[in-house]
Amino acid sequence: MPDYTLRIRRYNPESGEAAFWEDHTVEMKPHSSVLEAILKVKADEDGSIGIRCSCRAAICGSCGVRINGKPGLACNTHLDKAARRAAEGEPITVEPMGNMPVIRDLIVDMDAVHWKKIRRVTPWLINREPIPEREYIVPHENMVDVTQSMACIQCGACVSDCLSMEVDPHFIGPAALAKAYRFVGDPRDAEPFERLKDLAEDEHGLYDCTHCFNCIDACPKGVAPMSQIMRLRRRAGNDFEIEDRNNGERHEHAFVKNIQRNGLLHEADLLPDSYGGKLHPRAAPELIESMPTVIKAMARGKVTPAKALLHQHKAPKEVKEIFKTIEGRPERVELNLYISGYEDADAAESAPAVSASPADSADSVTESESE
Amino acid sequence: MKVAYWPGCVSRGFTPELHGSMAKVAPLLDLELIELDRAACCGAGVIAEHNQELADTLNARTFALAQLTDGELMMNICSTCQGAQSECQERLDANTEYREHVNANLAAESLSYEKGLTNKNFLWLLVEEIGLETLKAKVKRPLTNLRVGPFYGCYIVRPADRLGVDAEHPRDRYLHMVIEALGGTVIDYAGVYKCCGFPIVTMNKHASLTMAGRHLGDAIDAEADCLVVPCPLCHLNLDLQQPAASKVVARELGMPVLHLPQLVGLALGLEPKELGMSKHVVRPTAVIDWSSSVVAGAA
DSSP states (O other): OOEEEEEEEEOOGGGTOOOEEEEEEEEOOTTSBHHHHHHHHHHHTOTTOOOOOSOSSSSSOOOEEEETTEEEEGGGSBHHHHHHHSOTTOOEEEEOOSSSOEEETTEEOTIIIIIHHHHHTOOSOOOOSOOOSSOOOOOHHHHHHHHHHHTOOOOOHHHHTOHHHHHOTTSOOHHHHHHHHHHHTOTTOSOHHHHHHHHHHSTTSTTOOOOOOHHHHHOTTOOOHHHHHHHHHIIIIIISOOOOTTSHHHHHHHHHHHHHHHSSOOHHHHHHHHTTOTTSTTHHHHHHHHHHHHHHHHHTTSSOHHHHHOOOOOOOHHHHHHHHHHHTSSSOEEOOHHHHOOTTTSGGGOOOSOEEOTTSOHHHHTOOOOO | OEEEEEOOSGGGTTOHHHHHHHHHHHHHTTOEEEEOTTOOOOOTTTTTTTOHHHHHHHHHHHHHHHHHSOOSEEEESOHHHHHHHHHHHHHHHHOHHHHHHHHHTTGGGTOOOOSOOOEEEHHHHIIIIIOHHHHHHHOSSOOTTOEEEEOOOSTTTSSTTTTTOSSSOOGGGHHHHHHHHTTOEEOOOTTTTSOOSGGGTTTOHHHHHHHHHHHHHHHHHTTOSEEEESOHHHHIIIIITHHHHHHHTTSOOOOOEEEHHHHHHHHTTOOTTTTTGGGOSSOOHHHHHHHHHHHHHHO
């Protein structure tokens, strides 16, 4: 059996000492997991290593750590794969997840961050209908849609590497927002509007996500939290036209209108429009604050006054027509690859391809399109 | 090599030096650019979060226009375009019925997107089509002793599956590889794969500029001379907004940020001025001084 060296980050806040790295070499099969290796080190060499684990089968979500700097479950990461991904000639590094305080060694305080955020989004179904005699009937597509966020095992990997949370710890974050979509997207829930309104009114809510895709790559269960956040935004901004605290909805609408008019983005218009328009009281302080940046850009010839004021490029009429047709549909058309699958990969099982926004109502789901 | 060329919006808007430098560098790499001047904005992820069909249709139109040219593939110079377009293309290629539905939106122009377009950012094209050996052979002024920090940003490396990052195509190492091929020294620092913060600059300016400021500070701590970015939106937050970011993180910055074609052009012998470096908010003095010292050394 080959040797694998783990470089484990150790930290005991009670000791008063700084965190440090410690190397341990174990002889194990290539397909053993990083968790098994840690437990072997713990059993044979140093019982004081702190690691949280339970099921060892990627179900309980307890053993979230960073392996070679990337978040994941120690129990479903094979040693050979981890060794391949380590820096050349370097051991496999194992450290606690980020964005959460470390309790000891590889154990982070999930209560302080993750669970607090989950509780924030009312993580249960709000039902107003009388309880049916038998089970609730939910259309298949709706169920598959929310199944993606239900696949979350609360391991915290996405929270660990959320780049918005890194600079703004108040951000609700990817796990909790994915959980929010699990109920917003569920046709049995009676308060999708209230839920979205609540998230939009939170200064660190719906529009704090910066599209970095880290959570999508971090998730060991394919939840794609960022995709769920984008679904929440489509529902809030487009379907319900909920104005948020952070100019998110205004920015989105300003951007869409800007492209409809110009075909190519006219940046100088986008900024004031994102705050409600050049003459809007909200825009004035923002524009004044941006003046030094704009003046500098002009001084450098990056932006000319003509370019700032006028925009030579105008959208061709065919592009304007595309906006009119699609924005004019009574319901949005959306392809959810989680529901439909990929033709080449799974041609036989492909579900109805084109569906309206999945959670609108049971009737709309199977509609192909609204032309 | 002939390519259908999609420059995006920002390279012709607030970072004109990107579009300009690409035009200067292309002939030196034997690249013929067929500009897609009728195509519209990729949506930058914002249109997709408003209406997915709309974003998919605008990009299907761009892809269809690219397929009308005799370019071998489509090339872009903006990571955000690459990411937004790859996302739309994934849906369009995955499902015939959906593709036909979107193509129906283009019928008025008699355009139609056919599954399977190859769309590569200039960075990918450099490594996968031109090749690092060919690139090395073209270097006239090796970036010797120039310490360059790669800044990948998000859209060109994540999600890894969609962006085709795998063992065969280590696209998350391409900036490193190009810097080395040009003779420069790669500086690794904490921000290499982080977000510049630009997408939330109008929503949460403080968080956005904290991101930019931290990465710039980390690059300074790692003693980089400059950063290189494959995305003009990253350039806006890291360069145009750098003075504002400096205030937010309460630290002097002054880190020059180059667009990828500028860095390549410099090594291929072009002058900083013709590559538009005078248009940067943070004057790339270290880079310009370096280039003149190399020229002086050669003389």
